[in-house]
Amino acid sequence: MIELPILRWGRPYQSVDRVVVPHFRTREPFVAMSLANVGLIRRDLLRQGEQRARLEAIPVADLVAAAHRAAESFLHDTLPLGESSGQTPQDYVEQVSATTGMPWASVRRNMAKVHGVLSRVEEVLAGLTRGLDLSLLDSGVGVTGGHMLSFFARADALGVVLPSNSPGVHSLWAPATVLKMPLVLKPGSAEPWTPFRIIQAYVKAGVPAEVFGYYPADHAGGNEILRSCGRGMVFGDVASTKRWKADPRVEVHGPGYSKIVIGPDAADDWERHIEMMAESIANNGGRSCVNASGVWVTKHADRIAEALAARLARVTPRAADDPEAVLAPFADPATAHRISATIDQDLEPAEGGGLGAARDVSAAVRGGERVASAHGGTYLLPTVVRCDADHPLANREFLFPYASVVEVPADRLPDCLGPSLVVTCVSEDPRFRARFVASPLVDRLNFGAIATTQIGWDQPHEGNLFEHLYARRAIQRHA
Amino acid sequence: MPAAAAPAASELSRARQALDQWVRELMQWHFNPETGCPFWLDWAARAGWDPRRDVQAYDDLDRFGAFQDEWLRGGDARRWVPKGYAGRPVYVFETGGSTGVPKSRINIDDFRIDYSTFSDTLPDAHFPKGADWLEIGPSGPRRLRLAIEHLAQHRGGICYMVDLDPRWVIKLIKMGDLEMVELYKRHVIDQALTLLKAHDTIKCLFTTPKLLEALCERISLKKAGITGVFCGGTEMTPQFHRFAVEELMEGAYFAPTYGNTLMGLAGHKPPETEDDWAIIYYPPAPRAMIEVVDPDDHTRIVEYGATGRVRLTTLTKEFFMPRFLERDECERERPCAKYPWDGVRNVRPFSRFQKAVVEGVY
Numbered sequence: 136m137i138e139l140p141i142l143r144w145g146r147p148y149q150s151v152d153r154v155v156v157p158h159f160r161t162r163e164p165f166v167a168m169s170l171a172n173v174g175l176i177r178r179d180l181l182r183q184g185e186q187r188a189r190l191e192a193i194p195v196a197d198l199v200a201a202a203h204r205a206a207e208s209f210l211h212d213t214l215p216l217g218e219s220s221g222q223t224p225q226d227y228v229e230q231v232s233a234t235t236g237m238p239w240a241s242v243r244r245n246m247a248k249v250h251g252v253l254s255r256v257e258e259v260l261a262g263l264t265r266g267l268d269l270s271l272l273d274s275g276v277g278v279t280g281g282h283m284l285s286f287f288a289r290a291d292a293l294g295v296v297l298p299s300n301s302p303g304v305h306s307l308w309a310p311a312t313v314l315k316m317p318l319v320l321k322p323g324s325a326e327p328w329t330p331f332r333i334i335q336a337y338v339k340a341g342v343p344a345e346v347f348g349y350y351p352a353d354h355a356g357g358n359e360i361l362r363s364c365g366r367g368m369v370f371g372d373v374a375s376t377k378r379w380k381a382d383p384r385v386e387v388h389g390p391g392y393s394k395i396v397i398g399p400d401a402a403d404d405w406e407r408h409i410e411m412m413a414e415s416i417a418n419n420g421g422r423s424c425v426n427a428s429g430v431w432v433t434k435h436a437d438r439i440a441e442a443l444a445a446r447l448a449r450v451t452p453r454a455a456d457d458p459e460a461v462l463a464p465f466a467d468p469a470t471a472h473r474i475s476a477t478i479d480q481d482l483e484p485a486e487g488g489g490l491g492a493a494r495d496v497s498a499a500v501r502g503g504e505r506v507a508s509a510h511g512g513t514y515l516l517p518t519v520v521r522c523d524a525d526h527p528l529a530n531r532e533f534l535f536p537y538a539s540v541v542e543v544p545a546d547r548l549p550d551c552l553g554p555s556l557v558v559t560c561v562s563e564d565p566r567f568r569a570r571f572v573a574s575p576l577v578d579r580l581n582f583g584a585i586a587t588t589q590i591g592w593d594q595p596h597e598g599n600l601f602e603h604l605y606a607r608r609a610i611q612r613h614a
Numbered sequence: 615m616p617a618a619a620a621p622a623a624s625e626l627s628r629a630r631q632a633l634d635q636w637v638r639e640l641m642q643w644h645f646n647p648e649t650g651c652p653f654w655l656d657w658a659a660r661a662g663w664d665p666r667r668d669v670q671a672y673d674d675l676d677r678f679g680a681f682q683d684e685w686l687r688g689g690d691a692r693r694w695v696p697k698g699y700a701g702r703p704v705y706v707f708e709t710g711g712s713t714g715v716p717k718s719r720i721n722i723d724d725f726r727i728d729y730s731t732f733s734d735t736l737p738d739a740h741f742p743k744g745a746d747w748l749e750i751g752p753s754g755p756r757r758l759r760l761a762i763e764h765l766a767q768h769r770g771g772i773c774y775m776v777d778l779d780p781r782w783v784i785k786l787i788k789m790g791d792l793e794m795v796e797l798y799k800r801h802v803i804d805q806a807l808t809l810l811k812a813h814d815t816i817k818c819l820f821t822t823p824k825l826l827e828a829l830c831e832r833i834s835l836k837k838a839g840i841t842g843v844f845c846g847g848t849e850m851t852p853q854f855h856r857f858a859v860e861e862l863m864e865g866a867y868f869a870p871t872y873g874n875t876l877m878g879l880a881g882h883k884p885p886e887t888e889d890d891w892a893i894i895y896y897p898p899a900p901r902a903m904i905e906v907v908d909p910d911d912h913t914r915i916v917e918y919g920a921t922g923r924v925r926l927t928t929l930t931k932e933f934f935m936p937r938f939l940e941r942d943e944c945e946r947e948r949p950c951a952k953y954p955w956d957g958v959r960n961v962r963p964f965s966r967f968q969k970a971v972v973e974g975v976y
Contacts, residue, residue, distance in 0.1 A: 151891045152853040172853045174827035178861065181831060362792055378790050 145344025183291035204340035206253035238460030245302035252306035290365025298370035299323030391424030391556030398562025421536035436542035447517035452509035464512025493522035649698030686717035707757035740842035740867030745817035846871035896953035906946035
């Protein structure tokens with residue numbers, strides 16, 4: 136069994152308390168993670184300032200170069216992993232798959248995403264800073280476009296409570312090191328691998344190990360990290376992140392409720408967009424917050440739902456090492472059954488019929504149960520639900536390819552969508568588009584047939600890391 | 615002989631005989647109309663059997679069935695005062711009062727007896743006789759305040775105090791107000807630091823795990839002159855035990871305890887390498903016994919090393935409480951030379967109640 140240590144500002148530490156995560160298929164113990172007690176975390180975090188001073192002393196240009204090297208190491212090298220002889224890229228792929236159920240192909244795509252953000256970190260940061268010369272962070276003061284600028288760090292460390300759903304989310308915090316910010320990471324219980332490997336890649340690239348904390352812990356430990364670090368990020372469901380919603384120090388990454396909207400002018404062209412819709416819903420096994428969970432249209436909803444269900448029915452369980460695999464089995468089969476039961480419960484007509492009708496359009500196409508056993512795992516098969524806008528299933532997000540198809544009058548859009556992380560708006564009508572541009576409910580906006588899962592490296596995604604970590608101060612100098 | 619060595623069969627037998635003898639004496643005391651308390655005399659009148667006649671050994675206490683938690687909540691506490699102690703000043707100590715009516719236990723001398731006995735387990739080199747103590751922890755209706763003060767006095771010292779209200783802390787945690795918990799903790803530690811700076815005769819400390827961590831974030835125990843720490847009040851994990859010894863103590867002796875108002879105070883087994891930082895306690899037999907029982911069959915004691923629910927039997931002349939199910943679980947530990955009776959390993963909140971239990975900073 137693999138033993139993963141705590142990293143106490145880079146120093147490996149084996150705890151007496153451990154949590155053992157099984158292989159999703161065999162249920163045999165696969166990895167034992169050392170668990171950090173809250174007091175240990177608190178004690179270590181007294182030294183945040185010391186670690187930030189280490190990074191402040193390194194020029195940004197050197198950190199950018201280190202990120203480039205780390206990107207290559209992350210993708211290609213054998214890197215340290217606890218007491219083991221090392222972790223090859225293939226080991227990493229298999230380990231992520233073993234504890235999360237993700238197919239190897241999906242893990243590799245996520246590896247590429249992490250590689251992308253590190254190898255193009257200056258492009259990513261240019262997007263976040265609107266082209267700021269990052270060397271300004273070396274002195275804190277500089278001149279850009281004839282204006283004096285000064286920025287100061289809002290924190291001595293960024294604490295991040297991480298999820299287990301998909302390794303791609305790690306691309307959100309990975310640039311923090313280049314922004315001279317020490318990292319304090321609490322890995323997700325089923326996906327400890329990616330943050331550990333990113334840290335090891337940075338260290339191999341020459342970044343001091345002392346600027347990384349890695350603390351597998353319980354909820355109390357995660358809360359302590361967010362409380363003790365000047366800035367934080369938390370990933371999780373609505374209930375687990377609720378506590379931090381009102382804390383401006385913490386950026387909350389909850390469900391995305393991402394959507395595709397077909398405007399009235401494009402309504403009759405819906406067939407051209409079925410592939411884009413399917414990609415948005417099923418990419419990465421439907422496990423990301425950028426996966427679409429709703430298709431909102433003004434016409435042809437029934438036909439769109441049927442076509443989409445037929446297209447998604449081709450996405451079937453495959454072996455983990457099948458390059459065509461998309462669906463991820465659930466590491467805990469009970470979770471799959473619970474999600475399916477929730478959907479079935481909401482499909483039943485409400486008493487009095489006040490919430491409108493809902494129909495599992497996929498049921499007729501797939502011809503079997505939504506929960507399927509295959510290749511030693513338990514899967515949820517893609518599900519398209521046709522329902523009204525006010526139905527409980529219209530605006531839901533699940534950890535598998537799920538989408539509602541909803542028909543609404545054009546004048547209700549985009550207000551009826553509710554908060555949405557990504558909206559792909561297919562319309563050429565400037566007035567229709569303008570409503571989306573003006574909407575505070577839309578975080579990230581795609582115009583045209585762009586899958587919700589497609590990332591522009593120069594665009595911020597779900598918050599702006601630079602603005603989260605740095606603030607601009609007014610500065611004047613006597614001539 | 616090291617504490618961990620297995621006791622001889624004769625030692626086990628002698629301890630058991632002493633326990634059985636003590637049980638017989640207690641039955642004569644608690645169920646004698648001249649000396650027993652109203653609660654147990656009433657109970658016996660309705661029971662249809664006579665504990666004085668029918669209980670001849672510890673195992674016979676099973677006939678009482680499980681002691682009901684509710685019996686200690688509310689009502690006139692005098693029903694628990696044995697007539698044999700009529701006229702003596704009575705203390706009442708509370709436990710479990712975070713929500714609703716707390717459980718009350720009457721005390722006359724028990725807390726002094728328990729802590730005087732416990733005092734013998736503390737090493738004098740680290741808890742010097744005559745040294746002063748600082749207690750940072752709950753006072754109010756809990757016996758801890760008087761008990762630690764008695765311990766200090768028993769050892770020739772004076773006890774300085776900083777109070778903490780655990781019920782308020784639990785309320786803050788339930789409200790999700792972590793910042794207020796931090797502020798309150800800081801308020802408590804500020805007072806402790808003031809006392810430590812003002813009284814360099816303080817060498818010994820009693821506090822809870824979380825307050826110990828908070829104190830050590832602000833001060834070096836070594837620089838503050840602390841040589842012994844007696845720690846308890848809430849769950850301690852093996853990892854906390856290790857963390858405390860390796861990173862907080864700086865050479866001071868760490869004495870973890872398991873105790874409560876209903877039982878008294880358990881002695882701890884000094885850590886040995888093979889224990890892997892497990893915290894092992896032994897009840898203060900024959901005044902109290904702890905057993906580890908099957909959560910689904912409270913009359914069945916689990917095998918050594920197996921996990922089960924803590925079942926407590928308190929056996930003093932002031933208070934008789936047979937077969938009480940605690941809200942804790944642990945592993946059953948074998949007897950050792952120092953304590954030739956069953957012990958418990960790694961006591962923690964009962965997992966089936968875990969969602970309902972909020973542990974505070976106290």
